[in-house]
Amino acid sequence: MSALQLLEAAIHAAWRERTPQSAAWHERAQAALVGGVSGTVRFFQPYPAYFEGGQGAHVTDIDGHDYIDCFLCGACLLLGHRAPALMDAIAEGAERGSLILNPRHSTETAEMLQGIVPGAERVRFLNSGTEAVMSALRFARAFTGRAKIIKFLGTYHGMEDQMLVGLDGRANVLGAGIPPGAVEDIIMLRFGDEEALRVALAAGDVAAVLMDPSMHHGGLWVGDGSFHHSVREMTRKAGTLLIFDEVIAGFRLAAGGGQHHFGVTADLAIFGKAFSAGEKLGAVTGRADVMGVADPSGRSKGPFAFQSGTGNDTTVAQLCAQAAMRDYAQRQADGGYDKIAALARRLGDGLVATFAAHGLALHANTLGPIVRIFMIDGAADYDRASITNRKQLNLFHLALLTEGVLTIPGSNDFFLSFVHSEADIDAIIAAAARVLRRFDFASAGEP
Numbered sequence: 001m002s003a004l005q006l007l008e009a010a011i012h013a014a015w016r017e018r019t020p021q022s023a024a025w026h027e028r029a030q031a032a033l034v035g036g037v038s039g040t041v042r043f044f045q046p047y048p049a050y051f052e053g054g055q056g057a058h059v060t061d062i063d064g065h066d067y068i069d070c071f072l073c074g075a076c077l078l079l080g081h082r083a084p085a086l087m088d089a090i091a092e093g094a095e096r097g098s099l100i101l102n103p104r105h106s107t108e109t110a111e112m113l114q115g116i117v118p119g120a121e122r123v124r125f126l127n128s129g130t131e132a133v134m135s136a137l138r139f140a141r142a143f144t145g146r147a148k149i150i151k152f153l154g155t156y157h158g159m160e161d162q163m164l165v166g167l168d169g170r171a172n173v174l175g176a177g178i179p180p181g182a183v184e185d186i187i188m189l190r191f192g193d194e195e196a197l198r199v200a201l202a203a204g205d206v207a208a209v210l211m212d213p214s215m216h217h218g219g220l221w222v223g224d225g226s227f228h229h230s231v232r233e234m235t236r237k238a239g240t241l242l243i244f245d246e247v248i249a250g251f252r253l254a255a256g257g258g259q260h261h262f263g264v265t266a267d268l269a270i271f272g273k274a275f276s277a278g279e280k281l282g283a284v285t286g287r288a289d290v291m292g293v294a295d296p297s298g299r300s301k302g303p304f305a306f307q308s309g310t311g312n313d314t315t316v317a318q319l320c321a322q323a324a325m326r327d328y329a330q331r332q333a334d335g336g337y338d339k340i341a342a343l344a345r346r347l348g349d350g351l352v353a354t355f356a357a358h359g360l361a362l363h364a365n366t367l368g369p370i371v372r373i374f375m376i377d378g379a380a381d382y383d384r385a386s387i388t389n390r391k392q393l394n395l396f397h398l399a400l401l402t403e404g405v406l407t408i409p410g411s412n413d414f415f416l417s418f419v420h421s422e423a424d425i426d427a428i429i430a431a432a433a434r435v436l437r438r439f440d441f442a443s444a445g446e447p
């Protein structure tokens with residue numbers, strides 16, 4: 001057995017010993033849920049943990065173990081589990097009834113978005129980030145009469161066919177079942193490559209540049225933010241729309257999201273996840289003339305783009321989004337965003353120091369309250385980091401689970417919420433030190 005195989009065997013054995021109930025539930029779940037889970041990223045090897053509930057920044061698994069939660073249900077729970085304002089909104093929504101035709105609360109939520117999100121002249125609600133991306137791309141194509149979309153290598157924009165290309169830094173399509181034609185109009189470029197962008201835009205057939213301002217999936221390699229400004233300028237000159245996918249960055253880097261953080265106003269912006277703090281809601285916001293393509297009244301003289309969804313304005317999700325936005329706005333005013341960014345830096349620095357104390361190289365990228373680590377030395381960049389020590393890193397996150405810290409192996413982020421404390425951060429760093437003492441990462445690493 002190689003050192004890496006020995007490391008894997010040791011960590012898997014520790015996981016099995018800790019989680020017999022999760023193992024049993026995984027056996028049972030596989031007979032009912034495909035693969036025992038409700039989506040690809042909910043699974044990890046050798047089997048995932050199954051959870052009972054959460055409170056604040058902590059969750060409890062089915063074996064009764066407590067974890068500091070840095071997954072936050074896929075980065076939704078920026079206010080933590082069972083946030084009091086959200087519990088009140090859920091109770092009120094249940095009282096009002098879930099589905100009402102053209103409810104007053106949709107207008108109220110849209111007005112709040114207009115107040116917080118730069119450039120949100122009009123709003124359309126949807127059920128998820130994926131649907132919001134699909135709709136924004138359709139609006140952009142309808143408005144410009146162009147088909148091509150520029151997407152950056154290493155970014156994730158939801159699970160729709162045309163977006164499942166280039167997630168791993170190469171121009172590969174992810175998984176089977178995607179018709180080749182689905183990705184025909186998607187141009188993949190390297191994030192930060194202004195020259196390639198200039199050439200691609202010069203053809204005059206690009207409807208939109210779609211960009212996650214946090215470049216979260218790729219690992220937060222956003223540079224100093226100057227690329228965001230260049231893309232804004234270049235798209236404006238080319239008659240191409242700029243779409244910010246704010247599903248991760250929105251309300252997380254600032255109440256006004258990536259647009260506020262980087263000082264760039266896009267033509268359209270896409271929201272999900274923290275927007276409704278855990279309930280199911282997505283949104284597209286942006287310029288009134290572009291969004292006008294989805295106006296069913298006929299008042300907008302240009303082309304018409306169909307967009308609809310049965311659950312677009314359910315009461316509970318809308319009231320939760322309102323409660324969450326009130327909270328985010330308050331925290332922006334109170335310095336709450338600076339505090340969680342400082343916690344993230346404390347975590348990143350602490351992990352780097354802990355690895356160094358064990359003779360191991362670690363690189364930490366932090367952006368707002370997100371930390372992403374790579375087992376690579378200081379000269380790291382996206383290209384090297386996306387291929388170096390990937391397996392070791394996934395095993396490190398599994399090992400952290402055995403020490404009571406929840407991140408998802410394979411995603412390898414630490415998402416912090418407004419309810420994480422300094423004590424939680426120090427406990428995560430202490431857990432990392434225990435992992436490095438217990439398991440032999442030094443022998444299993446690539447140089």
Ligand SMILES: Cc1ncc(COP(=O)(O)O)c(C=O)c1O
Pocket residue numbers: 128129130131133156157158159212216245246247248272273
């Ligand atoms: C940047 C980004 N865009 C879109 C999506 C898709 O959102 P959803 O999972 O709500 O469909 C995600 C999900 O992780 C995301 O990270």
